[in-house]
Amino acid sequence: MLNTALSSFGAQVVLATSSDENHPPESMIDGNTETFWLSTGMFPQEFIIRFPDNMKISVISVHSFNVKRLRIEKSTQTDAEKFEVIAEKEFEQTEGNLQTNEISLDGSNATHLKFLILSGYDHFVSVHKVGIQA
């Protein structure tokens, strides 16, 4: 399921702090690493993915570029509220190819995931794909 487009089972990006109409937030959940969401300056940057149901999550995969510090929070509410931190990680810098990272969780449930990009290796960072494994 890590390779399936999150959007194909009803996930949506309900908030993203940056927007370039050529690189909409949906690019992160279309399962395609060629399309991407690009931040448009300053940190932190944030986006929230909402799932149609309460999802059990054991692994989150992220394809990105120049993301440095990432914090992930989850909510189990119907609305995007009461987030709790579930992971924080510093990605390694890559050159000439995307960063690919997998973050293992304890298989807990979530209705929303919030991604906070706290810093970057450049002024602008991109997220190409977010996948999850139940």
Place this chain on the structure above:
Amino acid sequence: MVKLRARCILVGDAAVGKSALSQMFSSDGSHIQKNYSMTAGVELLVKSVNIPETSDSVELYIFDSAGRETFVETCEKMWGQPSVVCVVFEISSLDSFKSCSRWLERVRAHCNGLQLPGVLVGNKSDLASRREVETSVAQEWAQEQGLQYHETSAKEMENCDAPFLSLAQAFYALYQDRRQMIQRLG
């Protein structure tokens, strides 16, 4: 259409006209601070700049820092990770020009090695009769440092938008460059 956001750090010695300049810019010249008042920390001004011939814009978050040494540390805490820098001196003070390299180093120290587009501004161009810094000298140093050079007069409302437009354009160019580079990765 894209709206970029840039953290613009404004530095330079006390009384060179940083606050006057940024206020002139952020209020479209409709207001000038007449009475001199020392900025006691950091002031934040936000202004959106349209990029000519596009529907894109850059929102500048201008951090006006107090020039007095004792306040600088407080200011530095507010800088975060700078996107662009604006270093100001007054053309009627050689000392204020000499301080510019120190100001620039100070801001660069916060950049974690990131490229930092910037401008050098020679303010108080209305005081030409008391000029201590020749345009060519300032221009040359700016070029060495990779900065664009502009002369302004906040008092006469002369050319005050130019430095900020130039910063916005430089940041926009960086964005386009990175966008194309990332496009080739995916």
